[in-house]
Amino acid sequence: MTKNTWNKRTTLVHGGARRSQYGEVSEAIFLTQGFVYDSAEAAEQRFQSLGEDEFIYARYGNPTVRMFENRLSQIVGYEDGFACTSGMAAVTGALTALLKAGDHVVAARALFGSCLYVLEDVLGRFGVKITLVDGTDNAAWEEAITDETALVFLESISNPMLEVVDLRHVVKVAHAKGALVVVDDAMATPIFSYSAACGADLCVISTTKHVDGQGRMLGGMICGSKDLIRGPIEAYMKHTGGAMNPFTAWVQLKSMDTMDLRVRAQAASVLKIAEALDGHPKLNSVRYPQLPSHPQHDIAMAQGESGGTVLAFEVKGGKEACFKLLNALEIFTISNNFADSKSIVTHPATTTHQRLPQDQKDILGISDGAVRLSVGLEDADDLIADLMQALDQI
Numbered sequence: 001m002t003k004n005t006w007n008k009r010t011t012l013v014h015g016g017a018r019r020s021q022y023g024e025v026s027e028a029i030f031l032t033q034g035f036v037y038d039s040a041e042a043a044e045q046r047f048q049s050l051g052e053d054e055f056i057y058a059r060y061g062n063p064t065v066r067m068f069e070n071r072l073s074q075i076v077g078y079e080d081g082f083a084c085t086s087g088m089a090a091v092t093g094a095l096t097a098l099l100k101a102g103d104h105v106v107a108a109r110a111l112f113g114s115c116l117y118v119l120e121d122v123l124g125r126f127g128v129k130i131t132l133v134d135g136t137d138n139a140a141w142e143e144a145i146t147d148e149t150a151l152v153f154l155e156s157i158s159n160p161m162l163e164v165v166d167l168r169h170v171v172k173v174a175h176a177k178g179a180l181v182v183v184d185d186a187m188a189t190p191i192f193s194y195s196a197a198c199g200a201d202l203c204v205i206s207t208t209k210h211v212d213g214q215g216r217m218l219g220g221m222i223c224g225s226k227d228l229i230r231g232p233i234e235a236y237m238k239h240t241g242g243a244m245n246p247f248t249a250w251v252q253l254k255s256m257d258t259m260d261l262r263v264r265a266q267a268a269s270v271l272k273i274a275e276a277l278d279g280h281p282k283l284n285s286v287r288y289p290q291l292p293s294h295p296q297h298d299i300a301m302a303q304g305e306s307g308g309t310v311l312a313f314e315v316k317g318g319k320e321a322c323f324k325l326l327n328a329l330e331i332f333t334i335s336n337n338f339a340d341s342k343s344i345v346t347h348p349a350t351t352t353h354q355r356l357p358q359d360q361k362d363i364l365g366i367s368d369g370a371v372r373l374s375v376g377l378e379d380a381d382d383l384i385a386d387l388m389q390a391l392d393q394i
């Protein structure tokens with residue numbers, strides 16, 4: 001079983017492993033909904049109290065899923081995790097498990113569209129009150145978080161424009177008012193996550209992104225203290241049906257063997273590409289947390305080791321120039337996911353953020369010229385050459 005003295009690379013390969021009586025080397029997939037009991041008494045006993053290695057029903061827990069939960073939560077520095085069907089199941093589960101009618105939530109405005117829908121449209125219908133703030137403005141958080149605030153929600157690095165929140169400060173302000181802090185860590189990546197180090201109570205991860213890392217399947221996890229995860233989070237998730245299936249858990253568990261290698265290689269390529277694009281005459285700006293020109297560069301570098309695997313830039317000439325660029329790219333594929341081993345280019349204004357009202361786009365900096373790049377595992381020099389030839393065609 002896992003030693004908590006292991007470094008990440010070792011934990012990614014061995015963390016949370018459980019072996020069956022057959023002593024298999026590779027982690028087994030337990031594709032089973034239910035579990036049998038030796039006797040009626042044993043069944044009664046198991047429903048009374050569940051041991052470490054005991055399971056009742058796959059919606060509550062499964063050995064393969066539990067391996068995945070243990071391994072990933074150890075990687076991001078939390079005691080435990082609950083694996084969910086998708087990143088959004090994790091976000092919705094964490095928020096709904098912890099909030100009740102009348103509660104006040106403060107959230108950063110630069111939120112993933114589905115997260116905004118859950119907060120405003122779903123939780124709003126049940127009487128949860130939301131205040132949205134500029135996540136990069138410490139004074140705005142201080143003003144918005146009051147004694148009434150039950151929970152604070154934010155993306156550590158926002159999608160798509162890579163705004164970085166001063167997480168340690170927000171946690172301090174929230175905890176002083178007795179509010180829980182929930183961080184969406186999709187862009188920060190589990191390898192470079194600093195939510196636990198900054199004191200966030202829960203981090204939610206779309207494992208669809210860097211954990212799968214190969215664009216195959218949806219998944220999510222809520223990570224936090226044992227008390228929160230095996231308390232209100234598990235209670236809510238196991239009864240409402242958002243648990244991850246064992247096949248997904250197995251694929252994503254095996255993906256973790258290579259996650260550190262993949263994410264570090266992708267992050268190194270993003271930085272190289274950001275530096276190559278910085279100052280290009282066809283661009284107004286390049287945004288990546290490790291570039292000194294990033295508005296929150298100092299905070300980003302004080303908090304995290306890397307800015308992740310995604311960058312954004314603004315092309316001169318708006319939508320028309322962007323479309324020319326997207327259509328001219330040969331290696332980058334036009335899509336809307338990120339963190340795939342294949343590099344992806346996205347025009348947020350006409351796809352992922354098409355429905356956002358113009359005034360909201362303006363506030364978030366999602367202009368018609370904004371382009372998001374998710375950098376994969378191809379050779380960085382090939383990717384730079386592809387971008388340069390496509391920029392030449394504008």
Ligand SMILES: *Cc1c(COP(=O)(O)O)cnc(C)c1O
Nearest residue numbers: 086087088112159186206208219
């Ligand atoms: C992708 C993403 C999600 C949702 O994850 P799914 O696995 O697609 O449900 C939530 N938050 C952020 C910031 C994301 O990028």
